[in-house]
Structure formats: C-alpha cells, structure tokens
Amino acid sequence: MAAPDGGDPRARIDAEDRIFAALAHPSRRQILLTLRFRGGRMTAGEIADRFGCTWPTTSRHLGLLRQAGLVSVERRGRERAYVLERARLDACVGRWLAWFADEGEEE
Amino acid sequence: MAAPDGGDPRARIDAEDRIFAALAHPSRRQILLTLRFRGGRMTAGEIADRFGCTWPTTSRHLGLLRQAGLVSVERRGRERAYVLERARLDACVGRWLAWFADEGEEE
DNA sequence: GCGCCATTTAGCGAAACTGCTAAATGGGCC
DNA sequence: GGCCCATTTAGCAGTTTCGCTAAATGGCGC
Helix, strand or coil, X not given: CCCCCCCCHHXXXXXXXXXXXXXXXXXXXXXXXXXXXXXCEEEHHHHHHCCXXXXXXXXXXXXXXXXXXXXXEEEECCEEEEEECHHHHHHHHHHHHHCCCCCCCCC | CCCCCCCCHHHHHHHHHHHHHHHCCHHHHHHXXXXXXXXXXXXXXXXXXXXXXXXXXXXHHHHHHHHXXXXXXXXXXXXXXXXXXXXXXXXXXXXXXXXXXXXXXXX
C-alpha cells in the first residue's frame, strides 16, 4: 500500500504524516539504520534478533514502517525479507527539510 | 534547556529522540513551517491564531518544540516571541538523514 | 495597587501507542 | 498428510499523548 503520493497534495501529506510518525520511535529509526548498514535487505528474523524486545513487537514496528512505505517486503519461501526504501525516505524527509534550507537552494 | 548535544553521544541521542518525537505531530511540523515562512519569529498569539485548536493546546505544542530545541523563546514585555532554530533542525535531522545518503557524501 | 492583556499551567477524559503472551497462518520437508 | 519453522495476528494492561475548559502567572497602564 503505502500511498503512491504522486502529485495529489492530500496523499502526499498523509504519506508525510505516516513517515514522520514512523520515525518518532527510536527502535524504528534504529531498524532503518541497521537495514541501511547491512546492505538494505534483511529477513525479519535477522532484524528481530538484534533487538531487545520480543519478536511480535518488532514485527509490529516493521509493519508500521511498511505502511509508511519506508520498507517493503519480499516473500522468499517461508522467510520474509525487508528491504529499505532509501529513495522514499530521502525524498519525503529530504523534501520537507528542504523547506528550511536557505532561499534558492530547493532542488 | 534543550540539551546542548555537544560531543556526548548519549546527549545527542536524547536530543534526537526529542526532536523526532516533536516532529511526529502534524501541527508541530506546521508550526515550524509557518514560523519559517514568516521570517522565523512570531509571537505565541500570532501562531495560535492560525491554528484550529485552542490556545492552550498550541501553547503545549510550542513547549514541546522548545524542549526539543527547535524553537527558542524571547520574552518581550508581556508578549513571548518564538524563534525558529533552523540550524538545529537542519543539523540534527540532516545529520540523521545523511546516514542514508550514498557512500562518500557525508559532508 | 488594580485591572487587563498575553500566555502558561493544572486537571480531566478519550484515544493512541508500546510491550507482552498466546494463538494463528503459511511454506517447506519427510 | 503431518510436522516444524519463520513470522504475523489477537487480545490485554500500562503509559503517553491530545484536545479541552478552568484557573493561575506576570507585565503594563492608570
């Protein structure tokens, strides 16, 4: 799902909401970082193993990240690989942050 | 307050937490944007007037933003001016986002 | 000092979030 | 088919967040 956020400004704002909400939790930010430095793809198990909280809890965090479109899932047999959507993270947060850059620097 | 976040990594992570938590709420992001496009400084009244929610609610949002160090307060007589801390927003969020940039591009 | 104005603090109920344990799904293997 | 494995879904208590209304603070003008 994760709202395609094409040109529709309403959709884009919804997407922004979901993304910033997802980023609000330290564990979720860390999941993204972990993913990033492990090549951008890990199975759910690998991710859950490196976290203090229980399996299902991590699973829910992953679900939120997926709904925000920050990761996507690849079903490979009985494993599920989570893939970091770097472009989307960068596009959305970067675009928002750009509003605060000095004039004449937006893109 | 707003944690000076100098070199101490622990302090920096706390600061990051507060900042991303503050950014999680749409109203707070909008307050920042409004501030940015009105020259970076507005009185609390000016800000509250442009929002749907009640005065005290907005005041609390401002308090959170201040604790995160994203705005600072200047007391001028009986008015309070909120000043956008662009540098801090950019430094913290930008630095975090940079982890996801292509290799060899981090500053 | 008294009253007014701008703003914050206190206190409350409703809703959302987080973490857990227990049970369900769905694919692979014999 | 039957079983195990990886992972998700359900259901539940505790905490936090959000918005509100009502009351307090603190500066300014008379």
